[in-house]
Amino acid sequence: MKRHEALFSLLIACALGSTAACAQGMDIVGSRVQQHANAVLALMSYSAVPDLTSSSLSISNQANGDPSVRMSQLGGGFTVSKRLPLYLEGAIAYSRYDPVFVASNGTESRSLPARWNSLSGTAGIGWDFPITPELAFRPIFNFSLGKVASDLQIARAYLGHVTDRQIDFLDGGSLNAYGLGGAVMLDWEHYRENYEVDVELRYSDIELRSFGGSSAAVEGSASARTANVWARWRAPTGLHAFDRPLRYVLEFSHSRYLGSQADVLGFDRLTTLGTGLELDTSGHDVFITRVRAVLRYVFGNNVSGVSLGLAVSF
Numbered sequence: 001m002k003r004h005e006a007l008f009s010l011l012i013a014c015a016l017g018s019t020a021a022c023a024q025g026m027d028i029v030g031s032r033v034q035q036h037a038n039a040v041l042a043l044m045s046y047s048a049v050p051d052l053t054s055s056s057l058s059i060s061n062q063a064n065g066d067p068s069v070r071m072s073q074l075g076g077g078f079t080v081s082k083r084l085p086l087y088l089e090g091a092i093a094y095s096r097y098d099p100v101f102v103a104s105n106g107t108e109s110r111s112l113p114a115r116w117n118s119l120s121g122t123a124g125i126g127w128d129f130p131i132t133p134e135l136a137f138r139p140i141f142n143f144s145l146g147k148v149a150s151d152l153q154i155a156r157a158y159l160g161h162v163t164d165r166q167i168d169f170l171d172g173g174s175l176n177a178y179g180l181g182g183a184v185m186l187d188w189e190h191y192r193e194n195y196e197v198d199v200e201l202r203y204s205d206i207e208l209r210s211f212g213g214s215s216a217a218v219e220g221s222a223s224a225r226t227a228n229v230w231a232r233w234r235a236p237t238g239l240h241a242f243d244r245p246l247r248y249v250l251e252f253s254h255s256r257y258l259g260s261q262a263d264v265l266g267f268d269r270l271t272t273l274g275t276g277l278e279l280d281t282s283g284h285d286v287f288i289t290r291v292r293a294v295l296r297y298v299f300g301n302n303v304s305g306v307s308l309g310l311a312v313s314f
Contacts, residue, residue, distance in 0.1 A: 040097050040116050040118060040148050040175070040220060041148070041175070041177055041208045041210065041220040041221060041222035041260070042222040042259075042260035042261060042264035043071070043095055043097055043118070043264055043265075044093075044095065044118050044120050044144075044146050044148070044177060044208060044222065045179075045206070045208055045222045045223070045224030045259060045260055045261050046071065046224075046261055047071065047073055047091065047093030047095065047120050047122070047146075048120065048122050048142075048144045048146075048179050048206045048208060048224045049122075049183075049204040049206060049224045049226045050075055050077065050089055050091055050122070050124070050204075051204075051226055051228055051253075051255055070095065070096045071093060071094065071095040071096075072093065072094050072095075073091055073092070073093040073094075074091065074092050074093075075089070075090060075091025075092070075093075075122075076089065076090065076091075076311075077089030077090070077124070079128055085127060085128035085129075085130070085136070086125070086126075086127060086128075087124075087125070087126035087127060087128055087138055087140065088123075088124070088125055088126075089122075089123070089124040089125075089126075089140070090121070090122065090123045090124065091121065091122045092119075092120070092121045092122075093119070093120050093121075093122075094117070094118070094119050095117070095118045095120075096115060096116070096117050096118075097115075097116045097117075097118070116148055116149070117148070117149050118146055118147065118148040118149075119146060119147055120144060120145065120146030120147075120177070121144065121145055121146070122142060122143070122144040122179070122206075123142070123143050123144075124140045124141065124142040124143075124182075124183070125140065125141055126138050126139055126140035126141065126183075126185075127139065128187070134188055134189055134190050135186065135187070135188045136186075136187045137184070137185070137186060138184070138185040138186075138187055139182065139183075139184050139185075140182055140183040140184070140185065141182045142179070142180075142181050142182050142183060142204070142206055143178075143179065143180060144177075144178065144179030144180075144206060144208065145177070145178050145179075146176070146177045146178075146179075146208075147174060147175070147176050147177070148174060148175040148176075148177065148220075149174045175210045175220055176210060176211050176212040177208050177209065177210050177211070177220065178208070178209060178211060179206045179207060179208040179209070179224065180206065180207060181204065181205045181206030181207055181224070182204070182205065182206075183202055183203060183204040183205070184202070184203055185200055185201065185202040185203075186200065186201040186202075187199075187200050188200075194235060194236070195233065195234065195235040196232075196233070196234040196235070197231070197232070197233055197234075198230075198231065198232045199229075199230070199231045200228075200229070200230045200231075201228075201229050202226075202227070202228045202229075202230070203225075203226070203227050203228075204224065204225065204226045204228075205223075205224070205225045205259075206223075206224040206225075207221075207222075207223055207224075208220075208221060208222045208223070208224060209221050222259070222260035223259035223260050224259050224260070224261065225257070225258040225259035225261075226255055226256070226257055226258065226259070226261070227255070227256045227258065228253065228254065228255045228256075229252075229253070229254050230251075230252070230253040231251070231252045231253070232249060232250070232251045232252075233249070233250040233251075234247045234248070234249050234250075234278060235247060235248060236248075237277075241279055241280075242279060242280065242281050242283055242284055243283040243284070244279075244280035244281070244282065244283045245280065246277060246278070246279065246280075247277065247278040247280070248275070248276070248277060248278075249274070249275065249276045249277065249278050249292060249294055250274070250275055251272065251273070251274035251275070251276075251294055251296065252271075252272070252273060252274075253271070253272040253274075254269070254270070254271045254272070255269065255270050255271075256268065256269045257269065257270075265303075266301070266302070266303075267300045267301035267302065267303055268301065269300050269301065270298055270299070270300040270303075271298070271299055271300065272296050272297070272298050273296065273297050274294040274295060274296035274297070274309070275294065275295060276292060276293045276294030276295055276309075277292070277293060278290055278291070278292040279291045279292075287314065288312045288313070288314060289313050289314060290312065290313035291310075291311075291312050291313075292310070292311045292312070292313075293308065293309070293310055293311075294308070294309045294311070295307075295308055295309075296308075296309060
């Protein structure tokens, strides 16, 4: 994410999952609610780390009956100026995790759909230390805050007078989560009249922990550790729009997941290839100076998908 830039990505994913259980007069099978609570925070860790690769993730595996995941993210980052090299970044994300729990009393079983919704935000503050006129070293402090709310979509008659605390969490419970950590980045900006090249190398480490809410019943934790390389090439197409050259954009990103993200969706790395167009509106008296649309193809261990990313620069 570059200077005065905001990024919006919509991603729809399907996660590998397993089953647990609850219902009137029935027992939890395998005590897997705790594992799903950790999985929800692990999914939140994708949003906690600013990462183009996972923010454009699109995976589908519903044929196997796996729980579905839907996430959308709005974020951006910028350096104030060369004279004041203060770097600020932020992102807000929403996700929906739909595991299916199984209730059993030993003779019969029922599938109970549960929907867990999470809203999270991450802020970062850093400082650019110039190595060369085009290369900067950037340490960043990150703080995350999020909430996971559970909504068990099943008739009250199914629950009856069951008082298991894990069932209480499924039926309208919540987890509040916070994360502390940081990142280190190398940022290379090579700008010429006929083309522009941006390259970033970043390692992020944020620990997420639950607090408050219904965490006395079910607690969660996750580690968000990601190593990422990102590159973008921009050059004029030869066409003009808004009295400025219309640019084409080529992007590459590769992420290696070293924390809880490596387990929850069944892969530990993703690669993104993107191409798109960029409008330069700086020739007109408008607040937005650039608008960019990029179509991306994402692939990794046994997964692949596509997404459309929209970005604006100020």
